[in-house]
Amino acid sequence: MNFLSIFVLIPLLMMIGLFFAKNRSQINFIAATGSVILLILTGILTYMYLDARAAGDMAEMLFRADTVWYAPFNIHYSVGVDGVSVAMIILTSIIVFTGVFASWRIDPLPKEFFLWFFLLTIGVYGFFISIDLFTMFMYYEIALIPMYLLIGVWGTGAKEYAAMKLTLMLMGGSALLLVGILGIYFLSGAESMNILDIAQKTIPLSAQYYLFPLTFMGFGVLGALFPFHTWSPDGHASAPTAVSMLHAGVLMKLGGYGAFRVAMYLMPEAAHEMAWIFLILTGISVIYGAFSAVVQTDLKYINAYSSVSHCGLVLFAILMMNETAMTGAIMQMLSHGLMTALFFALIGMIYGRTHTRDIRLMGGLMKVLPFLGVSYVIAGLASLGLPGLSGFVAEMTIFVGSFQETDTFHRVLTIVAASSIVITAVYILRVVGKILFGKVQDAHHEELTDATWWERISVVTLIIAIIALGSLPLWISNMIHDSLLPVVANLMR
């Protein structure tokens, strides 16, 4: 049994356990135990990975396992991780752990909720450990479909509309992707669908011209690339707390990760030729998302648009195609994942108490809910890039990297994208000022109680992770940087 496959196996075992669970405490016990185990395993994986690298193992992917699955199509069940995947697995484990605690009192149908939640988890872990195009695509789709029911059944607001829109748009993305993947496999002439094998081959340039946009857009839909981002605000606003956390925190990263691992890595020539189109689109994402967040009044919409802006920055940095910017992109994935999960967790907790997410109807919550208030401020500061917190490290790396591209086109876009930092400050401070400080708007809000123990676990874990990433970024950024070298080398060829 390969070590990495355990990450897929544990959620599966949890699902089987949940199937037989009888009451809420058993359900919560299984969910909590499983997520703690995943967290511990992630720690072990990270240690083993760093240890192997320190011992001088320079293989591109570590902990490889390879089994033939569908021989006629050369489909293998093939797993392996590099630094980027490890970083993503760390992120996933933290968010799954905190998500479980954030939905400690989920109602109704807790059993079904966690069943779908862990199916989603299987998809995410599987995607990050796969290095075979087929299994990667399969896990990607496994991660999509539970969203429909999770939002549709447990969501709020216009949930049926949002669930359908999200599912269909992401399915549309995967339709583009499937053409891309089949094209890559058949036209590269590789012997298997393994990414590392295909990277050795050169896909004919004429084919790359349509395969690259297909693949990049296919993943870009999930990464909220303008103009395919419209599922994101509705979907995140309607989703239940833990699902918003997992979706904005991890699932949107599948888009960036896939764009980088498949589109950029396998089709470097087209990436160079066509990057400008997508750079403009991502630039629009960054600015448009930030401006939209400024005018929203619903807390979740604000955060959803801010996610569009921040995830746009991820794709933007990937397209810069130099080591520094790409390292920044992965750091931004981590940082945004943690931040946005914290935001959505807090918004869920506040909404559970005030029963409104309209910022015009809230105020002075700092006095009533000091714990949640302070946490919200920390999340906000991380989001607008305060040094010492994760957002600063990530955005700094991205913009330093982007500025290394010296031609006018890249310079202008970098400056435009960097201006989003200012806009971020506007919408974050506006919300913080409006809902946390000032007079209490509603008399009922005076009687609210502060966070419960399970909510505190969730929030504190995320805050610790944000501070850790912001204060001690070097080990993780080195880990990512080293793993980016083969990709960058491929891009330079």
Place this chain on the structure above:
Amino acid sequence: MNYASFLQLHDELSLLAVIVILLIYDVFAGEKAMRYFQPIAIILVGIHTILNCFPRDPFDVAGGMYQYVPMLTYIKTILNIGTIIVFLQAHKWLNSAESIIRRGEFYFLTLCTLLGMYFMMSAGHFLMFFIGIETASIPMATLVAFNKFNHKSSEAGAKYLLSAVFATGISLFGMSLIYGVSGTLYFADLSTILTGGPLQLLALVFFAIGLFFKISLVPFHLWTPDVYEGAPTSITSYLSVISKGSAVFILFTIFVKVFGNMISDWQSILYGLIVISITLANIFAIRQKNLKRFLAYSSISQAGYIMLAVISGSAVGMSSLVYYVLVYMFSNLAVFGVVQTIENQSGKIQISDYNGLYQTNPKLSVVMMLALFSLAGIPPFAGFFSKFFVFSAAAQQGFYVLLFIALLNTIISLYYYLLVVKAMFLTKSENPIEVVESDNAMKISLVVCTIAIVVIGLFSSIYNQIAVFGFGI
């Protein structure tokens, strides 16, 4: 033709034996013995399936009238299993007051159509093919009109018969043209003679229309929704899976074996048919309120997806096609099983009747949902794998634009499948369908289908086994 080579047809012979035994049993058994009729029928078909599920070496009988290839064993076994599942699902319905006196006929007629399909698929000569397709069609029309006092059922029967006759007529005309240009009807001889002249092209088109009708590709689909709606649900499921599966198989075989030199001609015909079949059927499916009509359109679009395997014209396409039929059979029969259970108990068949089904019938809802996900091609269910393989088969031959259109259509199909899921899980209802009790036979069939849907994709050995014989030629 000597005795030994006659025995080589033991697939057909054992099915014929089952049919004769059941017919005699039905005629002579008393009231008491008839109670065991249905279990005996299912067991006999089961024994027949097991006896004939081992592939043999290829051979010809009757000077090439009948051709055996190992792939036939697989497709026949798949159809046998499907028939058994249909029998299990029909168990309760056949015991109801109105159909109990006719249950013997149900088994007899169904197995007769199956025998017809056997001959059709094993044909090595157009005459044999024609006898097979007619043996399959005529009892089928009787089955569609099974509830003869039900106005819709008898109307559907007439519709099916008339359109079938018309389509077969056109097909016969095609065959006569083939004979006219070549002077032979043996598949083996034809492959070198038919090279793509104008008259031969005409023959191809006329001939293929008969099968397109069976597969119900647009624009030969017009009978499908009415017949699906009017026929008893067991017959509908039989029609949508078994009849369609066999027709697709023989279409592929004949296209490759007989019209192998005209590959670019039939590929371009199929190209157009696939695009309009998938697209139109999907658009119509969105607007359906009646679940059986909905499934009719869904099956038309599924047929379009199966054609992606045919258009590839390759060995991979053949194994993907058989695999697709297998997966499609389990998924579709699971859906029809649930529909039938609910229809038998409450008579409700509209999609809106399914609102809030999860509150009262969680198990049935979950089975239905898994089956719909499989039809929509969502992993980890088997439908994802079968779709992926037919797409790969088409992509391998470079049909990327076609693939793209088909994939865009999967979004539409996901939308309407989700509409049913939404009705069951999301929409709250004041008076949902009351708790439905299904009999054991139905339960067994649903469990088998569900396990198959979940397991077939993940265990690759099934596909790998089918692929061993690829073409079987």
